[in-house]
Amino acid sequence: MRLLIRSLLLIFALLGALTAAAWWWANAPITLRASPTDFRITSGSSLRSAVSQMREAGIEVEPQLLLLLARFGKAEKAIKAGSYAVNQGVTPLQLLDKLTRGEVTQGELTLVEGWTFRQWRARMDRHPDLRHDAAGLSEQEIAARLGISGGRLEGWLFPDTYLFDKQSSDLDLMARALRAMQRKLDAEWTQRAQGLPYRNRYEALIMASIVEKETGRAADRERVASVFVNRLNLGMRLQTDPTVIYGVGERFDGNLRKADLLADTPYNTYTRSGLPPTPIAMPGQAALRAALHPAPGDALYFVARGDGSSEFSRTLDEHNRAVNRYQRGGK
Incomplete structure (x- = not known):
C-alpha cells in the first residue's frame, strides 16, 4: 500500500513538473532571427505545414511542442491563412492565439483618380507587399484574365485606397478594383438622368474619364459634364x-x-467627332456621377480661370472674351 501511495505521489509530482514545464514553455519568448518577423501561412495549410512555414521565416519554435499545445487548446484546425508579423518577446501561446484569431498584417495601396492604367501599373509594380503575378503580361493579357473584352483596362479600375493581405496577387487587387468600378458604374447608370447621348455604360465611363481629367475644382464637375453632353447632343x-x-x-x-492638335488620332477630339474609343483615365465616383447627372444649362464652352475653377460660356463670342481675359491677360 505504501508503495502504491509513493508511486502515485511520484506520478503526480512528475505530472505537476511536466505541467509546469509546459506552462513555462508556452509563455516563454520564442527566438526570432529578426524582429519583426514576417511570415505567410498559405491557404489550406495544416498546422504542421504552418509550423514549417514559420520556421522557414525565422521563428525558432519547437514543432512538436507547438503541435501538442495546439491540440490541447483545440486550435489545431482553427488557424487561418494570411500574412502575419511577430515581434521579439512573442510566446507560443500568443503565436497560436494570433493564428487562430486571424490577426493578419495588411498592405495598403492608394490608386488615384485621374491616373492612367500605365501609372496604376507602375505603382503596383513597385509595391513591396504585392506578389507581382502580372509581371511580363501585356495589358491585353491582363484584361483577358480579368474577363474584360476588347483588351483595354483603361477606365475600368476604381480609384480607392485598398487594404490587402501581404503578398496577395496584383491580379487579385486589379480584380477587386474592377468589381468596384462595375458596381459603381451600374448604380449610377441605373439612376442616370434623361436625354443623355450615351448608347451604353461604356460610353458613360469614357465621358466620366474626360470629366475627371478636365475638372480642376470639384464644384465644376457637373457643369463640365454638361458642356460635353451639350456638345454631343448638338453634334x-x-x-x-x-x-x-x-x-x-x-x-x-x-x-x-x-x-x-492637328495630328489626327482616334483620341484627337479636335479632328474627330464623338467620344474617343476608350476612357483616358480612371474616373472616381464624383466623375461618374457628374457624367450621368450633368448640371442643367446650355453652356458649350469653358476656360480655366487660373485658380482651379472654370469660366463657362454659352456662345463662342463669350468664350473668346473669357479666353482673352483669363488666358491672355486681357480686360
Whole structure:
C-alpha cells in the first residue's frame, strides 16, 4: 500500500513538473532571427505545414511542442491563412492565439483618380507587399484574365485606397478594383438622368474619364459634364486637350503643341467627332456621377480661370472674351 501511495505521489509530482514545464514553455519568448518577423501561412495549410512555414521565416519554435499545445487548446484546425508579423518577446501561446484569431498584417495601396492604367501599373509594380503575378503580361493579357473584352483596362479600375493581405496577387487587387468600378458604374447608370447621348455604360465611363481629367475644382464637375453632353447632343466636337494628350501617349513631355492638335488620332477630339474609343483615365465616383447627372444649362464652352475653377460660356463670342481675359491677360 505504501508503495502504491509513493508511486502515485511520484506520478503526480512528475505530472505537476511536466505541467509546469509546459506552462513555462508556452509563455516563454520564442527566438526570432529578426524582429519583426514576417511570415505567410498559405491557404489550406495544416498546422504542421504552418509550423514549417514559420520556421522557414525565422521563428525558432519547437514543432512538436507547438503541435501538442495546439491540440490541447483545440486550435489545431482553427488557424487561418494570411500574412502575419511577430515581434521579439512573442510566446507560443500568443503565436497560436494570433493564428487562430486571424490577426493578419495588411498592405495598403492608394490608386488615384485621374491616373492612367500605365501609372496604376507602375505603382503596383513597385509595391513591396504585392506578389507581382502580372509581371511580363501585356495589358491585353491582363484584361483577358480579368474577363474584360476588347483588351483595354483603361477606365475600368476604381480609384480607392485598398487594404490587402501581404503578398496577395496584383491580379487579385486589379480584380477587386474592377468589381468596384462595375458596381459603381451600374448604380449610377441605373439612376442616370434623361436625354443623355450615351448608347451604353461604356460610353458613360469614357465621358466620366474626360470629366475627371478636365475638372480642376470639384464644384465644376457637373457643369463640365454638361458642356460635353451639350456638345454631343448638338453634334459638336468635344475639343478637349486631355484626349489629345492621351493619344500622344508616352511621347507627351508636358507641352501640348499645335502639331499635336492637328495630328489626327482616334483620341484627337479636335479632328474627330464623338467620344474617343476608350476612357483616358480612371474616373472616381464624383466623375461618374457628374457624367450621368450633368448640371442643367446650355453652356458649350469653358476656360480655366487660373485658380482651379472654370469660366463657362454659352456662345463662342463669350468664350473668346473669357479666353482673352483669363488666358491672355486681357480686360
